[in-house]
Amino acid sequence: QQPVQSPQAVILREGEDAVINCSSSKALYSVHWYRQKHGEAPVFLMILLKGGEQKGHEKISASFNEKKQQSSLYLTASQLSYSGTYFCGTETGTYKYIFGTGTRLKVLA
Amino acid sequence: DTEVTQTPKHLVMGMTNKKSLKCEQHMGHRAMYWYKQKAKKPPELMFVYSYEKLSINESVPSRFSPECPNSSLLNLHLHALQPEDSALYLCASSLRAQGREQYFGPGTRLTVT
Numbered sequence: 001q002q003p004v005q006s007p008q009a010v011i012l013r014e015g016e017d018a019v020i021n022c023s024s025s026k027a028l029y030s031v032h033w034y035r036q037k038h039g040e041a042p043v044f045l046m047i048l049l050k051g052g053e054q055k056g057h058e059k060i061s062a063s064f065n066e067k068k069q070q071s072s073l074y075l076t077a078s079q080l081s082y083s084g085t086y087f088c089g090t091e092t093g094t095y096k097y098i099f100g101t102g103t104r105l106k107v108l109a
Numbered sequence: 110d111t112e113v114t115q116t117p118k119h120l121v122m123g124m125t126n127k128k129s130l131k132c133e134q135h136m137g138h139r140a141m142y143w144y145k146q147k148a149k150k151p152p153e154l155m156f157v158y159s160y161e162k163l164s165i166n167e168s169v170p171s172r173f174s175p176e177c178p179n180s181s182l183l184n185l186h187l188h189a190l191q192p193e194d195s196a197l198y199l200c201a202s203s204l205r206a207q208g209r210e211q212y213f214g215p216g217t218r219l220t221v222t
Contacts, residue, residue, distance in 0.1 A: 002151070030208050041199060041213035042152065049208055087151050095164045095206045097142070099151035 001025050003090050003100035011106045012078045020073040020103045022088030031064050031071040032089035034099075035082075042087060045073075078107045112136075113214035115200050121220045124190060130217045132183040132200030140206035141183040143175060144199040146216070152199055158183060159206040190221045 003024040010018055022031065030049045034042035048064035048071060059079075064071045075082055088100040113134045122128050132141065140159050144152035157165035158177040166175075172194075174186040183200055197218055201211040 032210060041215050044210040044212065047208075047210050089211075091207060095140075095157045095159060097154050097157070097211075099153075102149075102151050 002098055003088055005086075005088060005100040005103045007103060008101070009104040009106075011108065013108050014080060015077050018075045018078060018105060020075070020086050020105070022071045022073070022090075022100050024069045024090055024092070026069065026090075026092045028064075028066065028069055029091040029093075031062075033062055033071075033073050034087045034089060035084045036087065037084040075105075080107050080109060083107045113200055113202055113212050115214035115217050117217060118215065119218045119220075121222060122187065122190065123222055124192070126190075127186070127188045129187065130185040130198055130200075130219075132185075132214055133181055134202040134212070135181055136202065136204075136212070137180075138202035138204050138212070139180060140203045140209075141177060142201040142203075142211065143183070143185050144201065146197045146199055156185075157206060164206060187219075192221050195219055195221045
């Protein structure tokens with residue numbers, strides 16, 4: 001079953017913060033986060049492997065709560081370049097990989 | 110080299126044609142993937158190869174036939190496709206098939222007429 005992301009879409013002004021959530025009904029082995037700009041391939045942002053793990057990448061960070069089967073992506077001080085569709089990707093079994101429903105994010109100047 | 114390449118970029122084919130999509134990576138990755146992506150939808154996993162062996166086939170119709178000739182190359186053979194198969198076909202690779210990030214190629218935009 002496909003992980004559900006919320007919100008479906010969000011519009012921000014430059015410098016504002018956003019949180020994107022990913023929730024699964026199945027136990028998760030890992031959570032990956034990707035950003036896809038229009039007409040381009042998804043680009044890897046980060047991977048979280050352990051329950052409760054948090055990671056950061058410049059102004060983008062994420063958390064993974066294995067027990068709740070949830071992950072959140074935090075975007076701080078957003079930039080125009082952050083615009084795109086964000087997908088969580090999850091591994092639910094041996095080599096089984098499924099993307100979440102996606103969150104469209106637009107950053108305005 | 111952190112690049113996954115795909116050819117062709119665009120492909121238009123009739124329902125009776127036979128064509129192939131090609132994907133290549135030289136990162137030493139041992140897992141390779143085919144995804145199908147429709148507009149405004151997430152990528153959907155079609156096939157997973159791990160160490161050149163087909164590990165996952167997500168109930169994909171037989172008109173799609175994957176092939177992994179070696180650890181760097183992945184093909185998708187297409188035959189007797191339907192208009193609803195029109196989509197962006199993405200290839201990806203990762204160091205191994207679990208717990209590692211995937212690197213995506215730019216995709217092949219397929220139109221079936």
